[in-house]
Amino acid sequence: MDRISLLKVALRQRAVFIPENQVVETKEISNFAADFCINLYKAGYVVSEKLLHVINSLPEKQLIEIYGIIKSALGIDKNWTPLVKNWIIPTGESRADHIATAIFNYFNPKKLGVKAVQMPCGHYIPEGSFPIERYNGCPFCGTPFEFSDEKISGQGSKHKILNLWTEKDLQKHFENLLASPVALEATQKDSLKILFKNFTMPNDVKIVAKETIILVVDFLLKNGEIQKTAEYFSSPTDILRYLWYNHTNQIQIIEPKTLIETKKNSIGYSWEKDSSHNWVKKIREDVMAKEVAKLKLHYSRPMCKIVAFWLNSLKLSAEKICEIMHPKREMWVRFIRALRLTEFAKKDGFNNLKKILDIFYRKDYTVWQGEINKLKQSCEIDDSKKMLMLLQQRPGNFARQLFSLLLQSTDRKLVLDKFLQIADQIPTRLLITLGMYAENYFTRDEIRTVKAITGKNKRIEKPRLIANYSDEELKTMIQEVKGLYVSVLKERFSKLPAEGKTMYIAPELFDIPLSIGERAKTIQDTDCALQGTIFKPEGNNIRLFLQWGVGLPAQHLDMDLSAAIIYESGETRECAYYELSFEGAKHSGDIMHIPDLIGTAEYIELDIQKLRETDAKYAVFTCNAYTAGTLSPNLVVGWMDSKHPMKVSNETGVAYDPSCVQHQVRISASNLSKGLVFGVLDINKNEIIWLEMPFSGQIAHQLDNKAVQGLLRKLAARAKIGEILSIKAAAQNIEIVADKSEADLVYDYNWASDTAKVSGLLLG
Numbered sequence: 001m002d003r004i005s006l007l008k009v010a011l012r013q014r015a016v017f018i019p020e021n022q023v024v025e026t027k028e029i030s031n032f033a034a035d036f037c038i039n040l041y042k043a044g045y046v047v048s049e050k051l052l053h054v055i056n057s058l059p060e061k062q063l064i065e066i067y068g069i070i071k072s073a074l075g076i077d078k079n080w081t082p083l084v085k086n087w088i089i090p091t092g093e094s095r096a097d098h099i100a101t102a103i104f105n106y107f108n109p110k111k112l113g114v115k116a117v118q119m120p121c122g123h124y125i126p127e128g129s130f131p132i133e134r135y136n137g138c139p140f141c142g143t144p145f146e147f148s149d150e151k152i153s154g155q156g157s158k159h160k161i162l163n164l165w166t167e168k169d170l171q172k173h174f175e176n177l178l179a180s181p182v183a184l185e186a187t188q189k190d191s192l193k194i195l196f197k198n199f200t201m202p203n204d205v206k207i208v209a210k211e212t213i214i215l216v217v218d219f220l221l222k223n224g225e226i227q228k229t230a231e232y233f234s235s236p237t238d239i240l241r242y243l244w245y246n247h248t249n250q251i252q253i254i255e256p257k258t259l260i261e262t263k264k265n266s267i268g269y270s271w272e273k274d275s276s277h278n279w280v281k282k283i284r285e286d287v288m289a290k291e292v293a294k295l296k297l298h299y300s301r302p303m304c305k306i307v308a309f310w311l312n313s314l315k316l317s318a319e320k321i322c323e324i325m326h327p328k329r330e331m332w333v334r335f336i337r338a339l340r341l342t343e344f345a346k347k348d349g350f351n352n353l354k355k356i357l358d359i360f361y362r363k364d365y366t367v368w369q370g371e372i373n374k375l376k377q378s379c380e381i382d383d384s385k386k387m388l389m390l391l392q393q394r395p396g397n398f399a400r401q402l403f404s405l406l407l408q409s410t411d412r413k414l415v416l417d418k419f420l421q422i423a424d425q426i427p428t429r430l431l432i433t434l435g436m437y438a439e440n441y442f443t444r445d446e447i448r449t450v451k452a453i454t455g456k457n458k459r460i461e462k463p464r465l466i467a468n469y470s471d472e473e474l475k476t477m478i479q480e481v482k483g484l485y486v487s488v489l490k491e492r493f494s495k496l497p498a499e500g501k502t503m504y505i506a507p508e509l510f511d512i513p514l515s516i517g518e519r520a521k522t523i524q525d526t527d528c529a530l531q532g533t534i535f536k537p538e539g540n541n542i543r544l545f546l547q548w549g550v551g552l553p554a555q556h557l558d559m560d561l562s563a564a565i566i567y568e569s570g571e572t573r574e575c576a577y578y579e580l581s582f583e584g585a586k587h588s589g590d591i592m593h594i595p596d597l598i599g600t601a602e603y604i605e606l607d608i609q610k611l612r613e614t615d616a617k618y619a620v621f622t623c624n625a626y627t628a629g630t631l632s633p634n635l636v637v638g639w640m641d642s643k644h645p646m647k648v649s650n651e652t653g654v655a656y657d658p659s660c661v662q663h664q665v666r667i668s669a670s671n672l673s674k675g676l677v678f679g680v681l682d683i684n685k686n687e688i689i690w691l692e693m694p695f696s697g698q699i700a701h702q703l704d705n706k707a708v709q710g711l712l713r714k715l716a717a718r719a720k721i722g723e724i725l726s727i728k729a730a731a732q733n734i735e736i737v738a739d740k741s742e743a744d745l746v747y748d749y750n751w752a753s754d755t756a757k758v759s760g761l762l763l764g
């Protein structure tokens with residue numbers, strides 16, 4: 001058992017993993033345990049009573065090991081030195097300083113007769129420009145030279161409670177993750193992979209999420225359990241998805257051309273920082289060539305045989321299989337060739353495969369969607385009835401076309417009736433998604449933002465048919481669609497036995513949306529919070545931080561931290577490297593080159609009161625890659641908050657205190673985007689909303705304000721956990737009580753923070 005990895009999994013759920021055989025409760029506090037608790041307290045944690053009793057009997061070595069995991073999750077040993085010492089007092093550097101220094105360095109400085117100091121990077125800083133005594137590096141090129149291992153701790157005012165977890169809890173968590181009806185978040189996927197390695201696969205868990213199936217099959221293959229894998233595939237699309245995931249590490253089937261286009265776009269440049277266009281062109285071409293080469297398919301003979309076995313074992317009819325393969329025909333042709341499937345089809349025992357390939361190449365199958373489209377064009381009432389009948393054969397497809405059908409149809413009631421007849425075959429999450437998006441879809445002026453498959457947000461024009469309807473009619477349509485999921489959900493819940501007579505729902509759960517649709521791609525090492533979670537700052541100052549480049553050699557790797565302040569007037573101002581300080585916002589200085597291996601940091605301090613006084617409405621937290629390419633893997637962003645003052649070191653500028661961290665996320669390796677919005681501070685309400693919105697711009701300025709507002713609106717329109725619980729209570733005749741201690745069933749933030757449990761709600 002890999003104790004270290006399991007400690008990481010437990011920490012994400014605010015727990016410490018201790019093997020069952022070590023769980024011995026001792027009330028007398030050992031010296032080691034006391035030291036351990038003091039260290040944890042400084043890092044922002046306290047331990048539950050049970051955990052305290054257990055750690056009293058643990059050896060020192062193990063406590064050091066546990067603390068090491070927490071330390072590394074919090075990044076305590078990373079380099080947190082910014083460019084400017086005590087940056088909370090602005091240096092007053094200006095664009096003029098940059099221009100003067102640029103001119104001075106361009107000409108032969110010795111001939112100019114101006115006093116100047118030469119920095120280790122070679123740049124001359126002329127006297128009277130930058131106050132160099134305030135910097136830890138070169139203010140001109142943003143290369144840091146002075147580093148400090150200064151640590152600040154213990155200023156936090158809110159301590160998180162750590163609980164005890166044993167194998168039993170991990171096993172339960174494992175099962176919850178496997179059973180999740182919705183696609184797992186990046187953090188959950190990572191945990192699942194660790195749990196696979198340490199626990200035996202439970203037999204009685206039904207896996208429904210397509211993406212989870214891929215992970216399971218992958219794991220079984222690695223374990224040599226080939227026969228078992230076939231039972232997880234129910235359609236050729238499942239197989240294609242698996243192959244594509246293994247090939248590109250993308251869980252969705254993105255067509256190769258789209259993937260390459262994304263890479264191409266993410267290679268940015270700026271005339272200011274990189275003057276040579278040819279250089280950029282060269283990099284672009286190189287990256288492209290590499291990407292194209294990477295997408296070529298190569299399979300070993302054993303793998304070809306496995307895929308042949310999978311297709312051969314599918315339970316659907318060969319015609320049906322071909323019909324499903326049709327929309328991705330081009331990809332299938334490539335895969336069939338690369339996997340030498342025609343060769344296997346000739347062998348004994350692969351009769352099914354032979355039949356499939358025959359029909360596929362002869363195109364001897366009807367294309368369902370083609371039929372539907374033909375019938376859609378017709379104005380005959382019989383044809384539209386025939387179309388609805390066809391749609392009823394594929395409930396999922398029906399659901400996806402429901403909105404456009406409602407707009408197009410002359411008989412809306414008929415469409416809804418036919419849909420309701422098959423609604424019980426549709427996964428709950430899809431029904432809820434429909435309810436959520438109806439508001440966005442059937443509203444006249446709203447901009448629809450959808451997350452494109454590559455991770456970027458796209459703004460989509462409204463369907464034209466909307467113009468044919470009155471506001472009243474559109475409102476009715478929204479109500480009708482929303483009504484669908486409430487009624488279906490009620491029916492589903494009412495069939496299940498009630499687990500108690502009374503229920504408590506914590507008020508904050510009415511703010512947190514169910515995590516369906518928008519998947520978080522970042523990894524949360526310390527606290528797995530749900531997107532949309534609202535954090536209430538305790539102090540007046542919010543400190544954003546960004547740390548990147550750990551483990552990488554010294555190089556030009558420019559990541560930027562910025563905060564876009566949106567004012568009542570609609571104006572926007574960014575606190576970023578190009579405007580380091582203004583009323584209510586201060587930046588710690590722009591670092592463009594990372595030092596060897598230890599990484600580097602940037603901070604922004606926001607003063608909520610001051611921002612309010614200047615009529616600021618929102619502060620949007622962003623980080624982005626200035627250097628060619630996407631956001632650097634293992635980059636960490638987050639924010640700090642405390643009732644107590646948060647120190648900025650006078651000598652070094654270090655300003656990170658783990659005990660004040662309210663939320664932090666790490667960029668995972670599969671990230672394809674260039675920028676990320678990671679939080680929005682609503683200044684009037686004094687709350688921070690944790691969300692994750694990729695954007696493609698190089699700097700915060702390119703962030704579309706309308707897109708941010710659109711996202712906030714969308715977040716507000718989503719079904720909240722509290723609402724679903726209320727539906728459950730009503731359907732099962734459970735009384736809702738205001739007092740936690742009086743309830744049989746308690747649903748609070750702690751419960752909701754186990755995302756797998758929340759998803760489990762949808763299984764009902």
Ligand SMILES: [Zn+2]
Pocket residue numbers: 119121122123138139140141142143
């Ligand atoms: Zn320099």
